Amino acid sequence: MSDAGGDARGFVGDVAEGKHEASLMLRFGWLAAMGAVFFSTYGFANWLASQRASVPTFAFGWEHVIPFVPWTIVPYWSIDLLYALSFFFWSRRDDLLDHVKRLLTVQLISVVCFIAWPLRFGFERPDAGGVAGTLFTLLMGFDKPYNQAPSLHIGLLVVLWAVYAKHLRNPAARVVLHLWFTAIGVSVLTTWQHHAIDVPTGAAVGWLALFLFPLRDAGGRSPGGNEVPTAESRVVARRYALAAFAVLCLAVACVPGAVGWALVAGWVALSLACVASIYWRGAPAAFQKDAQGHFSPFMLLLFAPTIVGAFVNSRAWTFRRPQPVRIDARVSIGRAPTSHDLRRHGFTGLVDLTAEMPRWTGGDASFAYVAVPQLDLVVPSYWQLQQAVAALEELHEGGRDVLVCCALGYGRSALCAAAWLAMRRDLLDACDALAAVRAMQPRAVWSDRSIAVLQEWIDRRAPRGGA
Secondary structure: OHHHHHHHHHHHHHHHOOOOEOOHHHHHHHHHHHHHHHHHHHHHHHHHHHOOOOOOOOOOHHHHHOOOOHHHHHHHHHHHHHHHHHHHOOOEHHHHHHHHHHHHHHHHHHHHHHHHOOOOOOOOOOOOOHHHHHHHHHHHOOOOOOOOOOOHHHHHHHHHHHHHHHHOOOHHHHHHHHHHHHHHHHHHHHOOOOOOOHHHHHHHHHHHHHHHOOOOOOOOOOOOOOOOOOHHHHHHHHHHHHHHHHHHHHHHHHOOOOHHHHHHHHHHHHHHHHHHHHHHHOOHHHHOEOOOOOEOHHHHHHOHHHHHHHHHHHHHHOOOOOOOEEEEOOEEEEEOOEHHHHHHHOOOEEEEEEOOOOOEOOOOOOOEEEEEEEOOOOOOOHHHHHHHHHHHHHHHHOOOOEEEEEOOOOOHHHHHHHHHHHHHHOOOOHHHHHHHHHHHOOOOOOOHHHHHHHHHHHHHOOOOOOO
């Protein structure tokens, strides 16, 4: 009985931590279920389109130069095998369920689009012989020239690409992986299955699925899962949501006469909407910036419009005052630096407080980098501030000349520096610590909430040397 009780407690503990194993039967079960969902929903959308008297088509004029390459039906078909095998990578139930959610998100969004505005492929495909011809015949057995934008093939490709890249570590194998997945992406055009507009729209659906259900780390933790929103973050979220809606309206307005610009505006709107979601949840980790300051390739593409906007904004606000400001012999605060900035000022350590931008510096082994992502325009929590100060203190104690950076060098970095100065100088009043920073950086900004969080940190901090 005692062994049974121990097993039960272990089971409950594993489930609570998201570490309960996904059995082989469970993986087969989800594969079968998702296969049924795929063929039923895709087939239903195809059937609905076939009942219409007329289904429109859209192609850019330059698409007529895209050649028909029959053998590319092989990589095109291979995604089915890759789709099936992807269910067997996951040893934890939570990971498997997240994978199902990603695939289901791509499937449902795509099918809803197919039903709402069906499109058909507009070119007459040449005949193909041999093995390629057989594969085309098999494909046409269940596929029709409908279900175009967004390309379900591309949406699933994006998700599977991220999954396989996560699990495949051998450098040579990864090169083959990326080449083959690239071939699959190109094949949707060279098999004359899709028009060009289907590709970016399909990719966007894949990016969204990876954003909503990100890949977990080795410990089973999902980025942005444990944050608590504040009234402050919700206000910023509403601003981003309004901006996303405005740009989406612009995208819709561009559709009749400028489809290319409509795609660009739609991309910007999606990026803004995802940032709004991050602020609504108060989850800086949801940007999926890793410990080395990098975004995953697909998140880099998703957030490219807002990343560019954040960088340009940081340079515009600091154009006349680009220099970092020293607050101590080996501690400075400033805007997010480039490699040139670091070399110019001789910094050997960087505490990066930005969540919204990747690091703009190289990966020199002699350089110490720590990412402590915090949301712009939002006062960090006590624990976020504690983590930032601890990172700064560790680099400083290691003899580094440290730059603490945020977008402008006026807000998040100033608060971190004030906390560090309070610890170093045994200051007991938050206003005194902030005044010490402002004496060296007159443009430093803070709010009443900033003062409250800093005062809480001062009141709760360990004795000097234990931070």
